[in-house]
Amino acid sequence: xxxxxxxxxxxxxxxxxxxxxxxxxxxxxxxxxxxxxxxxxxxxxxxxxxxxxxxxxxxxxxxxxxxxxxxxxxxxxxxxxxxxxxxxxxxxxxxxxxxxxxxxxxxxxxxxxxxxxxxxxxxxxxxxxxxxxxxxxxxxxxxxxxxxxxxxxxxxxxxxxxxxxxxxxxxxxxxxxxxxxxxxxxxxxxxxxxxxxxxxxxxxxxxxxxxxxxxxxxxxxxxxxxxxxxxxxxxxxxxxxxxxxxxxxxxxxxxxxxxxxxxxxxxxxxxxxxxxx
Amino acid sequence: xxxxxxxxxxxxxxxxxxxxxxxxxxxxxxxxxxxxxxxxxxxxxxxxxxxxxxxxxxxxxxxxxxxxxxxxxxxxxxxxxxxxxxxxxxxxxxxxxxxxxxxxxxxxxxxxxxxxxxxxxxxxxxxxxxxxxxxxxxxxxxxxxxxxxxxxxxxxxxxxxxxxxxxxxxxxxxxxxxxxxxxxxxxxxxxxxxxxxxxxxxxxxxxxxxxxxxxxxxxxxxxxxxxxxxxxxxxxxxxxxxxxxxxxxxxxxxxxxxxxxxxxxxxxxxxxxxxxxxxxxxxxxxxxxxxxxxxxxxxxxxxxxxxxxxxx
Numbered sequence: 001x002x003x004x005x006x007x008x009x010x011x012x013x014x015x016x017x018x019x020x021x022x023x024x025x026x027x028x029x030x031x032x033x034x035x036x037x038x039x040x041x042x043x044x045x046x047x048x049x050x051x052x053x054x055x056x057x058x059x060x061x062x063x064x065x066x067x068x069x070x071x072x073x074x075x076x077x078x079x080x081x082x083x084x085x086x087x088x089x090x091x092x093x094x095x096x097x098x099x100x101x102x103x104x105x106x107x108x109x110x111x112x113x114x115x116x117x118x119x120x121x122x123x124x125x126x127x128x129x130x131x132x133x134x135x136x137x138x139x140x141x142x143x144x145x146x147x148x149x150x151x152x153x154x155x156x157x158x159x160x161x162x163x164x165x166x167x168x169x170x171x172x173x174x175x176x177x178x179x180x181x182x183x184x185x186x187x188x189x190x191x192x193x194x195x196x197x198x199x200x201x202x203x204x205x206x207x208x209x210x211x212x213x214x215x216x217x218x219x220x221x222x223x224x225x226x227x228x229x230x231x232x233x234x235x236x237x238x239x240x241x242x243x244x245x246x247x248x249x250x251x252x253x254x255x256x257x258x259x260x261x262x263x264x265x266x267x268x269x270x271x272x273x274x275x276x277x
Numbered sequence: 278x279x280x281x282x283x284x285x286x287x288x289x290x291x292x293x294x295x296x297x298x299x300x301x302x303x304x305x306x307x308x309x310x311x312x313x314x315x316x317x318x319x320x321x322x323x324x325x326x327x328x329x330x331x332x333x334x335x336x337x338x339x340x341x342x343x344x345x346x347x348x349x350x351x352x353x354x355x356x357x358x359x360x361x362x363x364x365x366x367x368x369x370x371x372x373x374x375x376x377x378x379x380x381x382x383x384x385x386x387x388x389x390x391x392x393x394x395x396x397x398x399x400x401x402x403x404x405x406x407x408x409x410x411x412x413x414x415x416x417x418x419x420x421x422x423x424x425x426x427x428x429x430x431x432x433x434x435x436x437x438x439x440x441x442x443x444x445x446x447x448x449x450x451x452x453x454x455x456x457x458x459x460x461x462x463x464x465x466x467x468x469x470x471x472x473x474x475x476x477x478x479x480x481x482x483x484x485x486x487x488x489x490x491x492x493x494x495x496x497x498x499x500x501x502x503x504x505x506x507x508x509x510x511x512x513x514x515x516x517x518x519x520x521x522x523x524x525x526x527x528x529x530x531x532x533x534x535x536x537x538x539x540x541x542x543x544x545x546x547x548x549x550x551x552x553x554x555x556x557x558x559x560x561x562x563x564x565x566x567x568x569x570x571x572x573x574x575x576x577x578x579x580x581x582x583x584x585x586x587x588x589x
Contacts, residue, residue: 110344111373118344119372122363128334129368132341132349135326139302139347159364162334170326 002056003049003086009218015085016046016218020247021274022081022094028267030098033106036257037075040182040215040242041149047221048147048178049082057087060114066144067133069118071126072151072180073107074259080104088115124157126150127177131163134172134235145229149178153185156194161206167235168207175235176228180215182244184255203237215240247274279417280442283473284381286420287438288313291350293421294428295321301428304339304351306332311440312352312381333361336378340368343375348428355380355396355437362402369433370406377427378403378435383413384524385552385569386441386474391559396437397552401529403435404502410455411502413437415476416446419499422453430455439474439524441562446477446497458505464494467584468512468519469576472498472531475522475551478566481573482580489577491584493520504534510543518546518587520580522571527551548583550576 006012019042027033049055053066070076077097084091089103096102103113107121117133120126130148137144150160167175179199187193196202200210209231213220221240228236244258245251248270262270294301295317302324309315309327318325328335332353339349351358358380359365369376383396403411412427412434414420420438427434446461458470462483471479476497486493494516496508513519519539521532532549539545552569566572570579 109371111371118340119367122367125333125337125364125368128337128364129341129344129372131334132338132343133345134341135338136342136345136347139324140345159333159337162331163337166328166331166334166338169329 001058002054005051007051007222012046012050012218015050015082016043017274017277018085019046019078019081021271022084022091023077024248024262024267024270024274026077026081026094026097027261028264029095031261032098033077033261034074034259035251035262036184036244037072037151037180037182038078039246039248039251040244041075041078041180042246043216043218044149044178044180044221044240045078045082047218047225049086051222052225053147054144060088064142064144067117067130067146069120069126069130069148070108071120071148072123072154073121073126076108083115123151123154124159127160127163130175131167131170131172134175135170137174138172145174145176147176147178149180152179152181152183152190152196152199153193155179155196155199164203164206164208171233172235173232176225176238177235178238178240180240180242182242184244184258186258188255200239207234209234209236210239211236212239212241215242216246247277249273280444281417282440282442283414283416283420283438284313284440286417287379287424288316290421290424292316292320294425295324298348298428300346300348302326302342302347302349304328304335304349306330306335306353306357308353312379314352332357333364336361336364336376337368339376340372340374348375348377350377350379352379352381354382354394355399356394359396359399359402366406370409373408374433375431376433378433379438380435381438382440383437384439384474385557385565386439386524386562388441388562388565389559392557395557397526397557398529399437400501400525400531404529404534409433409435409502410500411435411437412500413473414499415473415497416443418445418447418451419453422451423499426453426455437473441474443474444477446480453499456500456503456505458508459497459499460494461497462495464492464516466492466517467580468494468496468516469580470496470498470509470519470521470531470535472501472523474524475571475576478571478573478576479522482576485573485577486580489581491581493580498531501531501534504538506538506542509535509538513539513543513545518548518583520548520550520583522576523551524571525551526554528554546587548579550579
């Protein structure tokens, strides 16, 4: 049975809160992983899975499901946590993240976990796969949609722009890309490592519909996703302006938390802060 | 004897396949008149997608289409398409998407365009990826059957095709069997294992070797991965040595695959012949095959040297 979606903002916020807390617990348990980008992506992830996407946790390969691809694969813990909350698997499995034999690989593996649509982690590739899916849906006159989350650092990859060009050509209005614009990447701030701004103008120049939102404001995210679904003839980019490490004071906007797991003490502090939200 | 480029046979087979299987879709990167996907494009414009000169995105989009139930053939020159190795590695291999990657214009056989357009390392890189089948047909009938097979087979396939025309080597009624080498001519002294554009030269070399008193067995290896290890080992036991020949770098191609099997299971004399770890260059196809000694004369000379050395 299709998942019962909600448009209640407080409910979605509460899902997001649990996702964030689970991300912290998972990474601490795994003693590795990427908290910064997982936390920046969380509100968009919660809005997609609990308010917007058509899906069925009892039938992950349902033909008519909407598809989501986490192209910035290192941020998959947020999606795993959301999937567990939606009932795709037991929340206990989250603590197997990154362990030998786990279905929850450090970067997503569709051959291991059914609910994963594409194996990603080598940056710049998920968008092309999402484009191919959107084209297949059009060929079949199917009404399912494709959502793809990319990173701002990831947008330095050339293949992203190949896909952006092609999505405009093929008029895949059933494709919505969310760019998690958290300003950080491993080696530093995106603006220093390799500037990508102004990114809205780049997408517009490629004939995309572009919407800018506060990526932590559920109402803005929902409105943008609705506007994307109503936009015909071209794909939509939602530029989600986010804070890397959102919700944990000592991680926020701190590049050092791109790919570092919290210690036990840090976990406790982070969970206290998140619980208080 | 009829002669046809395997890319031409591929293009014709693909256009036929479009009638039989509605899920088949074709993607090209601005080379449809060279890869011969233009026939499919003319016949099935709604199932043909021109991606422009952007192979990585084409491969990724093919993976997405495959994951949504289509059977995509993503096509370009072998060097360009396998040059997008990381995209193939992640979006096709690791993702295990049912994509058929087609690389035409393999080897020095492309001629005048020179090295930049020659697929000479494609088998080496593709062989390093798990669960991708590698097929290189040697004539029209084999190509057409291999294309039909690839569409039916559920899993990633890399197919390697020639620009140059190749004479028929298989008879009417030939049946392509995935993973099985084909004995084209019997022989008891030496086994020559050839693939693609070198197979007919190997057959001609057999005649020249016979004049030198060497009885060569000729095997066509159309499936490079998975390799027909049973056949390789049987030939190693039944003849005095194995000689591989391919229009590809001798590192990483058919010769390496055969060497791996022999070393581990039945060490036997082996000579790898082909492009001897050098880059190619411009020239006429026949001139290049002669200069790089992978035409009948070159094969016969190298094979005779090898045989004389091991039979002393």
